Amino acid sequence: MLTVGDKFPAFKLTAVKGGKEGLMGPGKSFTEVTETTDAGKWKVVFFWPKDFTFICPTEIAAFGKLNGEFADRDTVLYGASTDSEFVHLNWRVYNEDIRNLEIPMLADTKRELSEALGILDKNEGVPLRATFIVDPEGTIQWAAVNGLNVGRNPQEVLRVLDALQTDELCPCNWEKGKDVLNPQALFEKAA
Template sequence: MLTVGDKFPAFKLAAVKAGKEGLLGPGKSFTEISETTDSGKWKVVFFWPKDFTFICPTEIAAFGKLAGEFADRDTVVYGVSTDSEFVHLNWRVYNEDIRNLEIPMLADLKRELSAALGILDKAEGVPLRATFIVDPDGTIQWAAVNGLNVGRNPQEVLRVLDALQTDELCPCNWEKGKDVLKPQELFEKAA
């Protein structure tokens, strides 16, 4: 699996647009997203195993609810599964929790991005619940993976993004607005 310090792989995937534009119907709801889309921004890219399942919409909806907070941090969020853009659109139309989703849903139909990242479940052939924070230079700065049966915490992803964007030393459970660690001050106190 690719991890911190690795370049996020190049990709070009069909996607259902975010928000109301994603509900306009085939031909109007779709776009193409690549690694150069939203160039110069931080990116959160998260994967789920399959559309029309039970845990996935809870995570997707939670990321969607935080879309504005991620945008305030100059960060875009991309959700990805190996289902097609048509399946994504149909799921959005029929699932109230994600109908007005404010993030695009990317279709890794050929599993190329999932395979390049090394996150395909060996038994099921679908992506694990992987999440990547990618800096504006395309380098992975954080990676986390859950098994198929356990949802993740998007609020924690936001907290880690905040810490990464400080470019400082952040202690355990650090939250935005709290003090960061200053090694020189710690040494002076100890002396």
Template structure:
């Protein structure tokens, strides 16, 4: 699996647009998103195993609820799975929790991005619940992966993004607004 310090792989994927544009129907609901999209911004890319499942919409909806907070931090959210853009669109239309989803849903149908990242489940052949925070230069600054049966905490991803953007030493349980560690002060106290 690619990890901190690795370049996020180049990609170009079809996606269902976020917001109401994503509900206009085939031909109008789709766009193409690549690693060059939203240049100069932080990117949070999260994967889920399959559409029309049980845990996935809870995570997607939870990320979407924080979309404004990620945007306030100059970050964009991209959700992705190995399902097609047509399956994504159908799922949005039929699931109240994600119908008005504000973020795009990327279709990694050839599994090229999932494979390049090393996040395909060996038994199921679908993406694990992986999350990557990528800096504006395209370098992975944080990576996390859960098994297929355990959801993640988008609020924690936001906390990690906040910490990464401070460029400071952030202790355990650090939250935005807390002071970072100052090594010079710690040595003086000893």
């Protein structure tokens, strides 16, 4: 699996657009997304195993509710699975929790991005619940993976993004607005 310090792989995928544009129907709901889309921004790319399942919409909806907070941090969210853009669109139309989702849903139907990242479940052949924070230069700065049966915490992803964007030393459980570590001050205090 790719991890911190690795370049996020190049990709070119069809996505269901976020927001109302994503509900306009085939031909109008889709867009192409590449690694250079939203160049110069931080990116959070999260994967789920399959559309029309039980845990996945809870996570996607939770990321969706935080979309504005990620945008405030000059960060774009992309959700992805190996389902097609048509399945994504149908799921959005029929699932109240994600119908108004503002996040593009990427269709990694050939599994090329999932394979390049090393996140395909060996038994099921679908993506694990992987999340990547990618800096504006395209370098992975944080990676986390959950098994198929355990949902993740989007609020924790936001907390980690805040810490990464400080470019400082952040202690355990650090939250935005709290003090960061100052090694020189700690050394002087101990002396």
